[in-house]
Amino acid sequence: MKTGTLNRNITIYTLTETVTAGRVEESYTSATVRAKVTQVDGSRFLKDDELTDRAVYKFELWDNSYSDKIKIVYDGLTLFPIRPITRNPGNSNLNEITILAATKK
Numbered sequence: 340m341k342t343g344t345l346n347r348n349i350t351i352y353t354l355t356e357t358v359t360a361g362r363v364e365e366s367y368t369s370a371t372v373r374a375k376v377t378q379v380d381g382s383r384f385l386k387d388d389e390l391t392d393r394a395v396y397k398f399e400l401w402d403n404s405y406s407d408k409i410k411i412v413y414d415g416l417t418l419f420p421i422r423p424i425t426r427n428p429g430n431s432n433l434n435e436i437t438i439l440a441a442t443k444k
Contacts, residue, residue, distance in 0.1 A: 346373045346374075346375070347373065347376045347413070347414075348373060349372060349373075349374050349376065350369055350411070350412040351371075351372060351409055351411055352409060353367065353408065353409050354409065355367070355368060372400055372401070373400065374399060374400035375398070375399040376396055376413060377396065377399075379397050379439070380393075380394070380441075381393070381394045393442050394418075394441065395439065395440070396413065396418055396440055397438070397439055398411065398413075398437070398438040398440065399436070399437050400436060401433065401435060402434040402435060405436065405438075411438070417443075418440035418442055419442075419443060421439050421440060421441045422439045424436050
């Protein structure tokens with residue numbers, strides 16, 4: 340399991356849904372930001388007769404008004420939030436957020 344690392348580059352993709360002529364179209368916009376990254380869990384289990392790894396990471400970064408409809412790419416992994424984003428005022432009221440995200444099963 341990896342320990343907390345300051346100032347790592349992560350890419351956050353925000354999902355935007357647009358309704359056009361009765362169809363829902365999805366698109367992602369991306370932003371590369373710096374964050375403190377900590378792996379909080381790593382587990383291995385059997386799924387459909389194959390060995391699968393699942394990792395859970397905690398990301399701490401500045402709040403840029405991210406919605407809960409995001410995915411994060413970090414260190415070759417695509418992670419999805421497993422809890423709503425937690426918004427904190429931070430030490431200097433700088434609006435920090437914490438995101439708990441995991442790889443899909």
